[in-house]
Amino acid sequence: MPGRDPLITQGTHENATLLVGAVAISIAIYIAAIAIYRLWFHPLAKAPGPKHMAIWDVPGQWSSFIKMDMVKQAPLLHRKYGPIVRIGPDRLSMDGSVCWPEVYGIRSTSDQNEFSKIRGFTFTNDHLALIGANREDHRRQRRQVNHAFSSSALHEQEAIIVQYVDKFMDKITERAKRGEPVNIVDWLNFTTFDIIGDLAFADSFHSLDGNTAFVKNIFRGVTGGAYRRFLIQFPLFKLPLMLLLGAKELAVATEAGEENFRVGRLKGQARMAMGAEPKDGRRDFATYMLRKGKDGEPVLSEGEVQGLSSALVVAGSETTATALSGFTFLITTHAEKRRALEDEIRAAFADEADITMTGTGHLEYLNAVIEETLRLYPPAATLPPRTSPGAEVHGLWVPRGTIIHTYQSATNRNPDSFTDPDAFEPERWLRPSHPRYNSRFAGDKREVMKPFSNGPRDCVGKNLAYTEMRVIISRLLYRFDIELLPGHERWMDNQKASFVWIKGPLEVKLKPRAGVTLD
Numbered sequence: 001m002p003g004r005d006p007l008i009t010q011g012t013h014e015n016a017t018l019l020v021g022a023v024a025i026s027i028a029i030y031i032a033a034i035a036i037y038r039l040w041f042h043p044l045a046k047a048p049g050p051k052h053m054a055i056w057d058v059p060g061q062w063s064s065f066i067k068m069d070m071v072k073q074a075p076l077l078h079r080k081y082g083p084i085v086r087i088g089p090d091r092l093s094m095d096g097s098v099c100w101p102e103v104y105g106i107r108s109t110s111d112q113n114e115f116s117k118i119r120g121f122t123f124t125n126d127h128l129a130l131i132g133a134n135r136e137d138h139r140r141q142r143r144q145v146n147h148a149f150s151s152s153a154l155h156e157q158e159a160i161i162v163q164y165v166d167k168f169m170d171k172i173t174e175r176a177k178r179g180e181p182v183n184i185v186d187w188l189n190f191t192t193f194d195i196i197g198d199l200a201f202a203d204s205f206h207s208l209d210g211n212t213a214f215v216k217n218i219f220r221g222v223t224g225g226a227y228r229r230f231l232i233q234f235p236l237f238k239l240p241l242m243l244l245l246g247a248k249e250l251a252v253a254t255e256a257g258e259e260n261f262r263v264g265r266l267k268g269q270a271r272m273a274m275g276a277e278p279k280d281g282r283r284d285f286a287t288y289m290l291r292k293g294k295d296g297e298p299v300l301s302e303g304e305v306q307g308l309s310s311a312l313v314v315a316g317s318e319t320t321a322t323a324l325s326g327f328t329f330l331i332t333t334h335a336e337k338r339r340a341l342e343d344e345i346r347a348a349f350a351d352e353a354d355i356t357m358t359g360t361g362h363l364e365y366l367n368a369v370i371e372e373t374l375r376l377y378p379p380a381a382t383l384p385p386r387t388s389p390g391a392e393v394h395g396l397w398v399p400r401g402t403i404i405h406t407y408q409s410a411t412n413r414n415p416d417s418f419t420d421p422d423a424f425e426p427e428r429w430l431r432p433s434h435p436r437y438n439s440r441f442a443g444d445k446r447e448v449m450k451p452f453s454n455g456p457r458d459c460v461g462k463n464l465a466y467t468e469m470r471v472i473i474s475r476l477l478y479r480f481d482i483e484l485l486p487g488h489e490r491w492m493d494n495q496k497a498s499f500v501w502i503k504g505p506l507e508v509k510l511k512p513r514a515g516v517t518l519d
């Protein structure tokens with residue numbers, strides 16, 4: 001067989017080289033053209049922000065959902081660029097001073113003018129629950145659920161809440177007697193999940209009794225949910241993520257989030273089978289969700305009741321436990337503030353049994369400490385993004401489809417809104433006539449702090465959260481002196497976040513205060 005002509009072979013190689021070079025040049029020109037367009041000709045080109053984020057969406061989303069450190073980057077970005085920062089080609093981060101009134105507030109009665117949620121962003125089928133429902137469905141669901149979180153309903157449910165707080169106090173007291181350190185993060189989570197389980201399903205998760213699997217899985221699900229959101233946007237990154245995180249870890253974490261909502265739906269189905277009024281006659285969340293309308297027909301579908309039940313469990317428990325964990329860290333690292341709070345609580349009640357929802361509501365310094373905790377350590381570290389309908393915000397035209405993010409840390413630590421924004425100063429929340437009031441904070445823009453979001457879609461369970469926090473904090477400080485154990489001094493600094501904080505253990509030593517005997 002005759003050999004190939006060397007000239008032909010050489011020509012073929014040259015043609016291939018030219019083709020590869022032409023393709024590479026074309027790709028480079030295409031990328032450069034996109035970069036030039038996004039930096040200088042895109043509708044958001046006037047919005048300030050890091051250039052690399054304006055060119056490519058991956059850096060910001062990687063930071064949000066894989067590194068999970070965007071919540072710490074956001075305050076720095078806003079301090080540098082202002083109240084609106086471009087963090088993606090079609091993505092903005094907005095300070096609360098701008099977004100609360102102009103994005104989250106009531107704009108009009110038209111669906112077309114609403115900054116809407118992104119369907120399926122929080123979890124699959126989130127449109128069946130308040131957290132992701134469209135405007136009309138949200139209004140219908142909210143009207144039905146509001147009654148469950150009214151002041152009168154919460155007072156009706158006080159006995160349910162107190163029984164789990166009692167059990168929590170008993171469990172940590174047992175450890176205090178033995179001189180054991182207490183990982184307060186775990187015990188607070190067990191308590192708030194058991195409370196919300198009973199209120200939502202007439203059956204707790206029995207976490208305080210040792211059945212901790214569901215609670216432990218929640219946090220793996222938070223991480224898995226973050227990975228899922230990233231991969232929905234950038235599916236080609238699945239293989240690199242598998243190599244980075246491990247294929248098994250990625251699969252298990254991603255599945256955990258879906259499993260949590262399956263458990264919630266199953267418990268919701270079991271509760272629905274009891275009917276609107278459980279056998280013991282008490283009213284819980286499901287009582288209100290299952291009530292029929294004036295026409296005798298159910299207001300909420302079966303899927304909506306199950307979806308709402310699952311969402312309420314996570315949103316109504318993890319966030320409260322997070323705030324209480326943050327409180328524990330902050331109060332144990334600020335001795336003078338802790339003593340002031342202890343004095344107020346211990347002077348207000350003659351006996352621990354006197355600590356009630358109503359009684360704790362009047363403790364001014366306690367309420368100030370809670371507000372300052374929520375400012376520095378907002379349980380909802382980031383909020384589900386909104387999509388622009390095409391509107392002007394703070395003088396900037398925001399095209400239809402632009403995604404709006406709100407990082408509570410950026411708003412709450414903005415030096416334009418708060419004096420010494422990174423300092424723990426409960427005094428900034430006190431009225432001028434209070435003995436501990438400090439006029440140094442008189443100019444603080446306290447109204448920009450919205451830990452439970454703002455507008456018609458704010459958190460329906462905020463009254464429950466405040467109630468639980470006040471009672472649990474008062475019971476803890478009435479009975480114990482709390483000391484942070486060595487090695488946890490940077491507990492808050494070392495955390496990541498995706499919607500909620502990924503918390504490590506927080507170990508404390510509990511000592512009965514003077515005059516209190518642990519029976």
